[in-house]
Amino acid sequence: MRAGDGQRILGEEERIDWLRLIRSDHVGPRTFRALLDHCGSAGAALEALPELARRGGAARRMRICPRDAALREYDAARLLGVSYVALGEPDYPPRLATIDDAPPLLAVRGTMAALGAPAVAIVGSRNASAAGIRIAERLARDLGAVGFAVVSGLARGIDAAAHRASLATGTVAALAGGPDRIYPPDNADLLDAILRRGAAISEMPLGWEPRARDFPRRNRLISGLSLGVVVVEAAHRSGSLITVRFALEQGREVFAVPGSPLDPRCEGSNHLIKQGATMVTEAADVVATLQPILGRPIVARSGGDRLEEAPAGTAPRAEATPPTDTRARMLTLLGPTPISLDDLTRLSGQALSTVHTLLLELELAGRLIRHRGGMVSLAAADDQA
Amino acid sequence: MRAGDGQRILGEEERIDWLRLIRSDHVGPRTFRALLDHCGSAGAALEALPELARRGGAARRMRICPRDAALREYDAARLLGVSYVALGEPDYPPRLATIDDAPPLLAVRGTMAALGAPAVAIVGSRNASAAGIRIAERLARDLGAVGFAVVSGLARGIDAAAHRASLATGTVAALAGGPDRIYPPDNADLLDAILRRGAAISEMPLGWEPRARDFPRRNRLISGLSLGVVVVEAAHRSGSLITVRFALEQGREVFAVPGSPLDPRCEGSNHLIKQGATMVTEAADVVATLQPILGRPIVARSGGDRLEEAPAGTAPRAEATPPTDTRARMLTLLGPTPISLDDLTRLSGQALSTVHTLLLELELAGRLIRHRGGMVSLAAADDQA
Numbered sequence: 001m002r003a004g005d006g007q008r009i010l011g012e013e014e015r016i017d018w019l020r021l022i023r024s025d026h027v028g029p030r031t032f033r034a035l036l037d038h039c040g041s042a043g044a045a046l047e048a049l050p051e052l053a054r055r056g057g058a059a060r061r062m063r064i065c066p067r068d069a070a071l072r073e074y075d076a077a078r079l080l081g082v083s084y085v086a087l088g089e090p091d092y093p094p095r096l097a098t099i100d101d102a103p104p105l106l107a108v109r110g111t112m113a114a115l116g117a118p119a120v121a122i123v124g125s126r127n128a129s130a131a132g133i134r135i136a137e138r139l140a141r142d143l144g145a146v147g148f149a150v151v152s153g154l155a156r157g158i159d160a161a162a163h164r165a166s167l168a169t170g171t172v173a174a175l176a177g178g179p180d181r182i183y184p185p186d187n188a189d190l191l192d193a194i195l196r197r198g199a200a201i202s203e204m205p206l207g208w209e210p211r212a213r214d215f216p217r218r219n220r221l222i223s224g225l226s227l228g229v230v231v232v233e234a235a236h237r238s239g240s241l242i243t244v245r246f247a248l249e250q251g252r253e254v255f256a257v258p259g260s261p262l263d264p265r266c267e268g269s270n271h272l273i274k275q276g277a278t279m280v281t282e283a284a285d286v287v288a289t290l291q292p293i294l295g296r297p298i299v300a301r302s303g304g305d306r307l308e309e310a311p312a313g314t315a316p317r318a319e320a321t322p323p324t325d326t327r328a329r330m331l332t333l334l335g336p337t338p339i340s341l342d343d344l345t346r347l348s349g350q351a352l353s354t355v356h357t358l359l360l361e362l363e364l365a366g367r368l369i370r371h372r373g374g375m376v377s378l379a380a381a382d383d384q385a
Numbered sequence: 386m387r388a389g390d391g392q393r394i395l396g397e398e399e400r401i402d403w404l405r406l407i408r409s410d411h412v413g414p415r416t417f418r419a420l421l422d423h424c425g426s427a428g429a430a431l432e433a434l435p436e437l438a439r440r441g442g443a444a445r446r447m448r449i450c451p452r453d454a455a456l457r458e459y460d461a462a463r464l465l466g467v468s469y470v471a472l473g474e475p476d477y478p479p480r481l482a483t484i485d486d487a488p489p490l491l492a493v494r495g496t497m498a499a500l501g502a503p504a505v506a507i508v509g510s511r512n513a514s515a516a517g518i519r520i521a522e523r524l525a526r527d528l529g530a531v532g533f534a535v536v537s538g539l540a541r542g543i544d545a546a547a548h549r550a551s552l553a554t555g556t557v558a559a560l561a562g563g564p565d566r567i568y569p570p571d572n573a574d575l576l577d578a579i580l581r582r583g584a585a586i587s588e589m590p591l592g593w594e595p596r597a598r599d600f601p602r603r604n605r606l607i608s609g610l611s612l613g614v615v616v617v618e619a620a621h622r623s624g625s626l627i628t629v630r631f632a633l634e635q636g637r638e639v640f641a642v643p644g645s646p647l648d649p650r651c652e653g654s655n656h657l658i659k660q661g662a663t664m665v666t667e668a669a670d671v672v673a674t675l676q677p678i679l680g681r682p683i684v685a686r687s688g689g690d691r692l693e694e695a696p697a698g699t700a701p702r703a704e705a706t707p708p709t710d711t712r713a714r715m716l717t718l719l720g721p722t723p724i725s726l727d728d729l730t731r732l733s734g735q736a737l738s739t740v741h742t743l744l745l746e747l748e749l750a751g752r753l754i755r756h757r758g759g760m761v762s763l764a765a766a767d768d769q770a
Contacts, residue, residue, distance in 0.1 A: 131645045258643030258655055260516045261666035270643055270666050273658070281646035281655050 010086050015105075016070050017042035018086055022104050023065035023073075023205060024049065026364050029101040034360050049364060055327070056361030056368075073206045082107045082179045082206070091115065093201075099224040099250050103203035107179040110195035114170045118294055119149040120286060121222045121247075123240045124158025124232035125265050132158060132233035132265065135257055137165035139230060142283030144169030148290075149198070151225045153218065153239075154187050158232045163194055171198040172225060176218040177210030178202055201225075219243040220250070227290050228253030230280055234268030241268050244277075249372065253289055255280045322354045330358045331378070334368075338375035395471050400490075401455050402427035403471055407489050408450035408458075408590060409434065411749050414486040419745050434749060440712070441743075441750030458591045467492045467564045467591070476500065478586075484609040484635050488588035492564040495580035499555045503679055504534040505671060506607045506632075508625045509543025509617035510650050517543060517618035517650065520642055522550040524615060527668030529554030533675075534583070536610045538603065538624075539572050543617045548579055556583040557610060561603040562595030563587055586610075604628040605635070612675050613638030615665055619653030626653050629662075634757065638674055640665045707739045715743045716763070719753075723760035 010018065021042045022032055035045035046064060053062040077084065085091045085106045093115040096102050108115065120143050122136055140150045140162040150166035152159040154173040163171045171194055175182070179202040182188045191200060201221065204214065219239060223229050223246040231254070234240035247254050254277040259266025273279045278289050326348070333339070333347055345355045359376060362368035369377050395403065406427045407417055420430040431449060438447040462469065470476045470491045478500040481487050493500065505528050507521055525535045525547040535551035537544040539558040548556045558579055560567070564587040567573045576585060586606065589599065604624060608614050608631040616639070619625035632639050641662040644651025658664045663674055711733070718724070718732055730740045744761060747753035754762050 131647045135646055257646060258651075258658065258664075260644050261520055261642060262516045266643075267666075270664070273643065274664055274666075274670070279643075279655070279659055279664075281652075281659075285659070 007090065008088050010089065014042065015084060015086065016067065016074060017046060018105050019074060019084065020065040020067060020070040021045055023070060025063040026053070026366050028370075029103055029203075030370055031360065031363050032104045034356065034363075038357060038360055052361045053364040056358075056363070056365030057331075058365035058367075062364060062366075077107060077179065077206050080109070080180055080206075082109050083112070084108075085112075093119075093225050095119070095226065096221065096224045099220065101220065102224065103221070105203070107202045107204075107206070108199055109179055109201075110199035111170070111197055112199065114149055114172055114197065114199040115201070115225075117147065117149040117170055118290070119151045119172060119226045120290070121151040121226040121229040121243065122158065122162035122232060123152055123222060123229060123243050124234055124269075125238065125240070126155050126157040126159075127265070128157035128161070128233050129263070129265060132257075132259075133161045136161040136232045139232070139257075139280070139283050139286070140165035140171070141169075143286060144171075146283070146287060151222055153215075153222055154182070154191060154194075154200075155239075156184060156187070158240075160187060160190060162232075163190060163198075167193050167197065169197070173198070173200040174218055174221040174225065175200055175202040175204070175210070176214040178204045178206045178208035180206055181209050183210050215239060216242045220246040223247035223250055223252050226252060227293055228255055228286065230255040230257065230286060231269045231272060231277070232257045233259060233263075233265040234272075235264055236267045236271070238268050241272075244272060253278065253293070255286055255289070257281065322350070322358055326350060326354065327358055327361075330355070330362075334362075334376070334378040336377055336380060338369075338371045338377040341374050341376065344376070392475065393473050395474065399427065400469060400471065401452065401459060402431060403490050404459060404469065405450040405452060405455040406430055408455060410448045411438070411751050413755075414488055414588075415755055416745065416748050417489045419741065419748075423742060423745055437746045438749040440706075441746030441748065441752060442716075443750035443752075447749060447751075462492060462564065462591050465494070465565055465591075467494050468497070469493075470497075478504075478610050480504070480611065481606065481609045484605065486605065487609065488606070490588070492587045492589075492591070493584055494564055494586075495584035496555070496582055497584065499534055499557055499582065499584040500586070500610075502532065502534040502555055503675075504536045504557060504611045505675070506536040506611040506614040506628065507543065507547035507617060508537055508607060508614060508628050509619055509654075510623065510625070511540050511542040511544075512650070513542035513546070513618050514648070514650060517642075517644075518546045521546040521617045524617070524642075524665070524668050524671070525550035525556070526554075528671060529556075531668070531672060536607055538600075538607055538628075539567070539576060539579075539585075540624075541569060541572070543625075545572060545575055547617075548575060548583075552578050552582065554582070558583070558585040559603055559606040559610065560585055560587040560589070560595070561599040563589045563591045563593035565591055566594050568595050600624060601627045605631040608632035608635055608637050611637060612678055613640055613671065615640040615642065615671060616654045616657060616662070617642045618644060618648075618650040619657075620649055621652045621656070623653050626657075629657060638663065638678070640671055640674070642666065707735070707743055711735060711739065712743055712746075715740070715747075719747075719761070719763040721762055721765060723754075723756045723762040726759050726761065729761070 021027055039045040039048050049064055085108050087097055087102050087104050091112050122140055136158045144166040149170045149172055150162050151172045152162045173194055177183055182191050219242050223243050229243055229247040231240050244254050256269040256272040256277040257280050280286055330348055345352050359368055367379050369379050406412055424430040424433050434449055470493050472487050472489050476497050507525055521543045529551040535547050535556045537547045556579055562568055567576050604627050608628050614628055614632040616625045629639050639662040641654040641657040642665050665671055730737050744753055752764050754764050
């Protein structure tokens with residue numbers, strides 16, 4: 001599962017195990033990686049889950065996705081033309097594979113090849129001005145003409161304009177809901193047009209209606225797929241700025257189109273330029289910045305210490321069960337204030353691998369919250385699912 | 386006449402001599418300085434002019450402004466409420482005094498005190514958009530509120546808006562024509578309002594109708610008076626960008642207000658931001674940059690090597706007449722391609738003071754062109770006035 005090698009292809013049975021594991025309670029992209037490292041395979045992880053969660057002090061039995069539910073999703077998806085691409089497989093979008101919380105399985109609709117092209121995201125206001133729409137179209141068309149795929153979020157306004165203007169050259173929509181749940185519904189026709197030469201991706205289960213909190217989470221995929229994010233018209237606290245935050249964390253370039261200081265729709269984008277984002281008035285500005293990056297090979301970023309600790313093919317380490325008093329000590333060290341793994345390891349006096357195992361157990365028990373930058377905290381009692 | 390000391394006040398007779406000298410043929414601000422250095426006073430320079438021009442090879446007798454013409458201008462100006470302030474006098478605007486080609490005499494109307502305040506220029510399109518006008522007003526009002534005088538060029542559009550919004554706090558108009566020749570004429574009422582708490586300055590003779598080429602020349606006064614220049618809406622090749630070029634040469638800060646890439650009126654200003662101008666959406670952006678500069682004492686920039694060579698009060702050096710063969714050699718070295726004073730001195734093997742004298746003679750004969758950065762070239766035969 002090492003990001004960037006992209007040479008391994010999962011067997012059918014293994015893919016179902018991956019789907020079951022990522023659809024189980026308390027298993028997000030990071031926990032998924034930790035489980036694979038800890039147990040050696042998704043199948044082994046599924047078997048180990050109940051015991052790990054029990055040791056972590058789960059309040060009740062954790063829900064593991066049943067094999068038949070995963071099979072049902074898998075078959076229904078296939079009928080819809082959805083493929084599941086696993087992290088580490090050759091078809092997995094190479095840039096996306098480099099982010100810390102890359103989805104282990106990506107539901108893909110449309111043209112797989114569109115995910116391999118170098119990509120630029122164009123995002124912005126839903127209630128965009130006519131000028132903003134025209135700029136988004138012009139940038140998307142011109143970036144498409146020089147070979148970039150255009151990534152966006154299928155929202156109204158800027159997103160839709162960017163997709164529309166790059167239909168002929170290839171555009172990628174990152175969805176907040178399941179691959180069959182299109183939001184807003186009136187962009188369903190646009191999605192159909194996108195799929196002809198482009199693609200749509202989703203990490204959510206088939207049939208999943210997107211909730212408000214799924215949109216920010218989805219935004220990390222928009223930036224993660226891309227070399228850079230261009231913001232066209234963004235108000236002060238807008239979703240586009242969340243995408244920018246992800247882009248910065250992921251080491252992506254940030255671009256912004258300037259606008260009148262009198263237009264509140266440009267406050268966010270103007271502010272970005274003041275903060276150092278590259279100002280864009282034409283596609284050439286984006287190309288000039290990205291050209292040098294395009295030459296560089298794509299390499300996985302640090303990817304979390306787990307990946308570094310456990311080379312591919314390492315034997316499962318489930319036998320390294322920490323003693324109960326170590327577990328109690330860990331709980332004492334943890335609290336509602338996020339603390340770094342380094343501090344936790346130092347203060348606990350335990351090996352890093354032991355700390356990882358204990359945290360994994362707590363996570364599966366729904367008692368641990370992982371924060372950006374490798375920080376963790378204990379979930380409040382009422383946070384527990 | 387050393388810029389920055391500002392303690393000397395000219396006698397009435399001396400002021401008339403200054404006016405005569407600057408109103409004579411081939412005497413611009415730089416030649417004026419050179420003549421004062423060479424001859425010791427304006428009166429001595431007026432006497433030396435014919436001989437210097439003859440030695441430089443003037444095709445015909447140079448026109449020296451007669452004393453009665455200067456007196457007529459002086460008296461007529463006084464009736465209009467115009468004062469002539471000389472470079473080096475306490476009332477001369479301190480920032481303007483630091484530029485290489487500061488006008489030796491400045492015709493001032495209105496409130497002299499307005500020229501002493503720290504100033505910011507606001508310039509931009511004549512055919513500005515409503516949004517541009519509103520931004521100019523907002524910036525001028527807010528900069529005025531924190532104590533800056535607002536400098537502009539009394540043009541339609543952005544200039545007029547900037548003056549109007551800072552009438553109450555103090556605003557300065559730099560005119561391209563004589564102090565009594567208001568362009569455009571429909572801004573005459575605005576000028577009257579400006580003079581109540583602000584001022585208008587001009588370096589041109591009373592009654593001088595501004596020609597097209599007087600506007601770029603005037604723009605160096607706009608930037609020269611100011612700590613920084615804010616550009617609001619400027620097309621690609623606009624007068625505002627000339628002001629910016631002067632500002633950069635004079636070491637002033639350059640600010641620009643962003644706008645939509647679709648608006649050609651914002652092309653110039655957006656381009657400036659790409660080139661490194663500070664982006665401005667509110668007055669605070671300007672204040673944040675200028676605050677640290679305000680604390681620093683105002684010092685004259687290099688001011689040309691002449692000033693450094695000849696301390697104030699040095700005896701006239703007109704006796705140092707270079708021999709004729711040296712003069713011929715200098716003419717051989719000079720051509721239509723600009724060459725630096727350093728190179729000329731080195732190649733001629735003459736003392737710098739001799740080179741200065743020879744160049745001054747050629748200049749007064751209308752045979753020398755001075756370029757930026759201390760470069761000089763020989764005027765083509767048909768360039769001679």
